[in-house]
Amino acid sequence: MTQNYSQPTSPKAVSAKTNSNRNHHSEQLIAKRIVFQPSSKDGQKKDDVVSLTVAQAIVKVLEDIGVRQAFGVSGGAMATLWAALSNSPLIDVIHCRHEGGAAFAATEAYFSSGRPVVVFTTAGPGITNALTGLLAARDEGAKVIHLSACTSAPQRGRWAIQETSSYTLPTGGIFTSGALFHYGTVVESPKELPQIARRLGLGLAQPGGFVAHISIPTRMQSTPIETPLPLVNSAVALPVPSQHTVTKVAEHLCEGPFAIWVGFGARHAADSIRQLAQRTGAAVMCSPRGKGIFPETHPQFIGVTGLGGHDSVATYMQQHRPLRTLVLGTRLGEPTSFWNEKMIPPQGFIHVDVDPKVPGVAYPFAPTLPIVADADIFVKALLEVLPETSGQTINYPNPESIEVEGESDNGVRPEILMEMVQKVVIDGSDAVVLAESGNSFTWSTHLLRFNEAKRYRVSTGVGSMGHNVTGVIGAAMGRKGKAVTIVGDGAMLMNSEVSTAVKYQIPAVWIVLNDARYNMCYQGMSMLGLTGADAMFPQTNFRAIANGMGAKGITVETESQLEEALKGAMALDEPVVIDVYIDATRLAPSKGRNKGLGAQGVKFRRQEPKKGSQVSFPLV
Known part of the structure; x- marks a missing residue:
């Protein structure tokens, strides 16, 4: 069944004129909620059936899967699609100044709202301008759907304005599923829409991120739809660990001191992680994206790892080296770990992630027990089998600060x-x-x-x-x-x-x-x-x-x-x-x-830094 979402209050971001148009349109559509049926055999349509274009039908699918915001830049090739989005009674359309900015904004809108977000662009440079932001959306784990225009079949190869076809752009990777898009396609027939709707629903229902690209030829956008659309269920199904796995992990953690390494993928498990840490006395560290999941002022918090991180983590690993580290929701990539071998505990990692391709990859030579599960579900299951007794209380090193004195005469420090x-x-x-x-x-x-x-x-x-x-x-x-x-x-x-x-x-x-x-x-x-x-x-x-x-x-x-x-x-x-x-x-x-x-082989000039100072290098 389709998920039901209540219509949110229109934000201040929508102008009075836009609100007026939307309210008028909303009354028309809500009073006559569209039922997708093909035309009757005699060509006449029933009174309660509204004939929609491909663009309007796609917007209806987006509404049904929970999209409430779209960021993008308009263009002639996608005028019909832009109009359909703008006339939605449920979707707020934010017309940006650059497609790259629109894609970055959509990524952050997803993380703030928890709902899938649309990026819309015109053909040619509209698509290519958005690619870096869409790449970031995939890497960050956002759920973003890119709607674009492309050149209609009869005009391809004839030097159309902003031509978007195999003559001008590589189709593999931009218009197909691959390293950039989890799902990509070009709509060549209205009859493809039911399959596209299903695929979007299935993608959004997967744990983790999902970035899709649906490109619609200009002529196709205004083509009437003749096929009923399915009701799409995009509810996320989270992986659950087996009882045997949870029990095995509990036994390992009871063998000696362990640390907890928290990443952005565990942001929904904050309460459970705090309970686990306080019950066991484990030290907790986090990735840069994981800041705040475990309170940074808590006495068991030893610091941020990786880029911009704290020396207190290294101090902990030297003075209180854990037997194992429980990794929750982080890939342990370079920004989080710098692949530092000193972060590997004697018995290795217990690595929990919703993506089966993550555990053990950043440290391929380290002993790793991989567990494919949602962090919150896993930790809650672990708490049920761990002993109720509190762990050892240790005065862990805490994140250092940088002390500055006096006043500055050279600008703001x-x-x-x-x-x-x-x-x-x-x-x-x-x-x-x-x-x-x-x-x-x-x-x-x-x-x-x-x-x-x-x-x-x-x-x-x-x-x-x-x-x-x-x-x-x-x-x-x-x-x-x-x-x-x-x-x-x-x-x-x-x-x-x-x-x-x-x-x-x-x-x-x-x-x-x-x-x-x-x-x-x-x-x-x-x-x-x-x-x-x-x-x-x-x-x-x-x-x-x-x-x-x-x-x-x-x-x-x-x-x-x-x-x-x-x-x-x-x-x-x-x-x-x-x-x-x-x-x-x-x-x-x-x-x-x-x-x-x-x-990695970068040679630094030998120099004596000022006492207490740190050094910086480009993030490349």
Whole structure:
């Protein structure tokens, strides 16, 4: 059966005119709910049956599988599809400034709302512009459906405007299932729609992410549908471990001390993981994307691993080395582990993930017990068989902070900025916080502390600049509330979607680390002793740019201005850009990244760093 979703309250992001049109259209469709039936034999349609086009039928399928938001950029080749989306009584359509920004926004909207999200693009460059964002969506585990236009069959190979066909683009991988899309197809006949609907439902019902691409030739979009569509069930079926497996794991964990390594895939298991840790006394560490799943102020939390992580994790592994590590919902890839062999305990890993292709791959030489299961289901089952007695109480090392003293005469120190973000944004509100690639990532991951799951978002695997500069509008739309992103000036100059936030009055806040350079690259090249590569660019006035687009712009030049600026931005129900002139000489906390690059053959120049300082290198 089709899942029933209540219609959400229209967000402020929708203009008054759009609301008026949508309400009128909604009354028409709800009063006469469409029943998909072919025309009668004599060509006459029954009174209660509405003939739909392919575009309208696809939108109906999207509504039924729970889509409530679509981000994209229009174009002539997909005008009919765009109109069908815009006239949906259930789907809010956000018209962005760039297809890449739309795809990043859709990814973050999914993680904020838990619902599948649509990206729509026109033909040709509309598709290719979106590909990086869609690649990130797949890597991050989002559920995103890309709707695009392509050139109609009679015009293919005849140099159509923005021609999209095998003459101009590789069809394999872009229009088919593969490494980029879990499911991809070109609609060549209305009779394909029932199969497409089923495949979308099956894909969304799988645990983990699902990214699909449905490309519809321009002429096909307005073709009447002649085939009834099935009712689609997209309810997720989670893998459940066997009782034998759970019992075996419990026996292993009772053999000696163990640690818990938490990743983003365990974000729904926060309560269960806390119970497990407190009952057993196990130390808990997390990946950068896993911050907050286990409270970072808890005495058993030993720190973040990987990029932007903490030395306290290494201290723990040296002083309190566990017999085993229970891995929950992380791939243990380079951003999380740097493949550091010192993270391998004597008896190896018990690795739990919904994806059977994950356990044991990052550390192929380490003993690994693979378990295909949902983290929350598994931990709850484990709690039922573990002894009730509490584990050993140990004074574990906790995440270190970076102490700074005195006042700065060289701009705002990032450490002080993060301290104020912690006070005003994290401790003083329920806003979601996102961080960009580069030094924004490492400063935020290292210094900010979260005690709740789902409040911090970074992209690790793809790590594209511009992901959370644009993703912040999707996060705000998805949760229908405040979202704050910490970004570099280089990423902000790529494509910020501030104009989109102004159009729809999305309550997003950009905190820009303004230092007139790609500072992770600048600091990294200096560390390598390489010269001649220029990472500088002209100083930018982001307050003026924000004001010019209709957003609220605030300039912060001294540390004493920070608290008032942040509080003012958080109090406003509109898009705000805070332009923070930072001290570019402060070295970002990226020691682990340098060690990981060294293991891959990158040679660093020998130099004596300042006491207590950290070193940075480009996230490549």
